[in-house]
Amino acid sequence: MAKNFPCPGCGADLSWSPGDGNLTCEYCGHYHEDTSLAITFTPTKKFIAQVDSYKRDTTPWGTETKEMSCGSCGAGFDIEPHHETSACPFCGSQAINPHKGDSWAMIPPDAVAPFGVTRDDAIRQFREWLAGLWFRPNALKSMASLGKIEGSYIPVWAYDLKTDSKWEAERGHYYYEEEEYEDAEGNTKTRRVRQTRWEDAKGRHSGTWRDVMVNASKAIDQKLFEGLLPYNMNKLAPYGVQYLQGFVAERYQVGLDDAYEVCKEKVEDWVESACGRAVGGDTHRGLEVEVRYLDPKFALMLAPVWIAAYEYQGQSYRYIVNGQTGKAHGTSPVSWAKIIGLIVFIVAIIGAIVALANSGGG
Secondary structure (H helix, E strand, O other), X not given: OOOOOEOOOOOOEOEEEOOOOEEEOOOOOOEEOOHHHOOOOEOHHHOOEEOOOOOOOOOOOOOOOEEEEEOOOOOEEEEOOOOOOOOOOOOOOOOEEEOOOOOOOOOOOOEEOOOOOOHHHHHHHHHHHHHOOOOOOHHHHHHHOOOOEXXXXXXXXXXXXXXXXXEEEEEEEEEEEEEEEEOOOOOEEEEEEEEEEEEEEEEEEEEEEEEEEEEOOOOOOHHHHHXXXXXXXXXXXXXXXXXXXXXXXXXXXXXXXXXXXXXXXXHHHHHHHHHHHHHOOOEEEEEEEEEEEEEEEEEEEEEEEEEEEEEEOOXXXXXXXXXXXXXXXXXXXXXXXXXHHHHHHHHHHHHHHHHXXXXXXX
């Protein structure tokens, strides 16, 4: 069993310690201060490579691990060889098995956003969130609070690119005309009516788009991922195995080319909005945009998240925390009994008020 950073005190693996940026032993408490492991924060631009001409060694990530797969959410993740896990850290399902099949040797990460939020802080946020939930099953708080919160790294493709776009549209200008009409009594009156004068318009738009992030995980859906943004892309560290110590790292499930298509879809929406603003006038219609993508570059990074995953009546729910910034949100089941009970209560109150009013009127 490989130990990348053995503890000098007891021989167990050291774990990355969020917040202080060193390694600690969870078993004997040894604190390992090593200046060679200090974080050197680097902006994303230092890692990027050309999308269309990249050449990477598809080698393992620099540490011996066990490869696991989740049959529920589809996550593929690595755990340290001497660790055992009975539940998926991403969805809480127990349908996990050792990965079988082709080698998972893949493009290694360029950068890591190291954990800065501690486990204790993530647990405190989770409990506060649970305490503030409305219309949730009573059993949820006691059950979910017993669940573990796991620190995991999810893979993210970060793209830099430029666009050169041509657009055409009809630009509209408002003007007003006087119009006569008859009111209900047959009197003739006048009113101002807005009209639109249309004219052809066209132009170009150039844009530079930095750090367009595409989630490469299938364990964390896009909506949950978007709720974690932004990450501070000026506080990344060159990839090193020490940051993964004590955490789960998911292998990317969305490849570079597929993720680049998602990136272009996102950028296209932004370009169309920018071109729409450039049309001018009071309004516009028939906007058509032709986007050309230039000089696309990418970096593969690992983004830290704390995940409290639990199952309730056969459904998986998650509470997730951005492990770098502390931004958090989650999903939870709804108690329809509580909602119906509130509706019945409100109807009863309204009925009582109406009855009181009628009795007073009588």
